[in-house]
Amino acid sequence: DAGVTQSPTHLIKTRGQQVTLRCSPKSGHDTVSWYQQALGQGPQFIFQYYEEEERQRGNFPDRFSGHQFPNYSSELNVNALLLGDSALYLCASSLPERGKTQYFGPGTRLLVL
Amino acid sequence: AQSVTQPDIHITVSEGASLELRCNYSYGATPYLFWYVQSPGQGLQLLLKYFSGDTLVQGIKGFEAEFKRSQSSFNLRKPSVHWSDAAEYFCAVGLNNDMRFGAGTRLTVKP
Numbered sequence: 001d002a003g004v005t006q007s008p009t010h011l012i013k014t015r016g017q018q019v020t021l022r023c024s025p026k027s028g029h030d031t032v033s034w035y036q037q038a039l040g041q042g043p044q045f046i047f048q049y050y051e052e053e054e055r056q057r058g059n060f061p062d063r064f065s066g067h068q069f070p071n072y073s074s075e076l077n078v079n080a081l082l083l084g085d086s087a088l089y090l091c092a093s094s095l096p097e098r099g100k101t102q103y104f105g106p107g108t109r110l111l112v113l
Numbered sequence: 114a115q116s117v118t119q120p121d122i123h124i125t126v127s128e129g130a131s132l133e134l135r136c137n138y139s140y141g142a143t144p145y146l147f148w149y150v151q152s153p154g155q156g157l158q159l160l161l162k163y164f165s166g167d168t169l170v171q172g173i174k175g176f177e178a179e180f181k182r183s184q185s186s187f188n189l190r191k192p193s194v195h196w197s198d199a200a201e202y203f204c205a206v207g208l209n210n211d212m213r214f215g216a217g218t219r220l221t222v223k224p
Contacts, residue, residue, distance in 0.1 A: 004156075033211065042117075042203050042214030043157070056210040090156055092212075101147070102212060104157040 002027055004093050004105035012111045013081050021076045021108045025093030031055075032074040033102060034066060035090040043090055049074050050096050078110075086112045115140050117206050119215035126194050127223045134189040134218050136204030145207030146187040148178055151217075152200045160202075163187060174198070196222045 005024045013019050025032050031050045035043035045058035049068035063079045072093075078085055088109050092102035118137045126132055138144065145164050149157040161172025168180040178189045187204060199222045204215040 031210075035212075040217075042205075042216050043212075045211040045213070048210045050210075058211060092157075100207075101159060101162055102207075103159065104149070106156040109154075 004091055004103055006089075006091050006105040006108050008108060009106070010109045010111075012113065014113050015081055015083060017081050017112075018077065018079045019081060019110060021078075021089050021091075021110075022073065023076070023091030023093075023105060024073045025091075026103050029093035029095060029103070030072045031094045031096045031100075032068060032072065033092045033094070034074070034076045035092065036060070037088040037090055037107070039087070046076070081112045083112050086110060115213070117204055117213050117215040119202075119204055119218050121218045122216070123219045123221065125221040125223060128196050129193050132189075132191045132194045132198070132220070134202050134204075134220070136187045136189065136215060138185050138187065138204075138206050140206060140208075143182060146178075146180060147205040147207060147212070148172065148176070148187075148189050149203045149205060149214075150174075150200045151203065157203065160189070194220075194222055196224065198222055 007022045033048040034046040037043040046060050047057040048055045052068045065077045068074045088107040090107045091105045094100040094102045116139045147162045148160040151157050160176050163170050163180045201217045203217045205212045
């Protein structure tokens with residue numbers, strides 16, 4: 001049973017560029033959430049996708065956007081990158097009901113120079 | 114303000130000693146509660162969770178946690194720590210569709 005997978009594992013970008021990160025959920029899961037984890041901090045919720053719609057959003061600017069595909073996989077897009085966007089980006093999948101356990105992927109480490 | 118607090122940034126214990134990691138939350142209703150572990154450069158692995166019922170929950174790798182409503186706490190314990198337990202531990206609260214995490218506690222295990 002494949003768990004949550006993310007690609008790429010590492011990425012280096014420069015300020016002002018755009019980046020796309022990808023996530024495939026655990027088998028049987030249809031809900032995908034994205035988190036940003038800055039160095040030395042806990043993960044911060046960016047948004048959640050269910051039925052190809054953004055269901056809830058955390059306190060992140062519109063530069064952060066996403067998409068969910070019919071096969072439940074998801075993308076996170078970040079435009080106009082800032083140095084402060086450097087972080088580990090984690091994807092988590094779950095079933096849609098409230099409080100369902102979220103299972104995390106290994107993350108994509110983004111470095112913005 | 115709603116929050117998850119892990120008071121200890123860093124804890125060092127000797128291998129074989131007992132461990133308790135503290136977690137306090139500040140939310141109106143009893144939330145869903147989780148403990149995750151993160152090894153360096155890795156994602157988060159679920160150790161255990163509490164939704165309702167028995168307030169003492171058992172998890173993987175010999176960990177357990179106790180929910181105390183009166184103290185708004187969900188502390189993680191292990192009777193005998195192994196060197197492989199060295200990692201970052203995160204307490205989290207499950208809300209409507211998102212999770213709120215504490216800042217984490219880094220565990221170092223001395224030989």
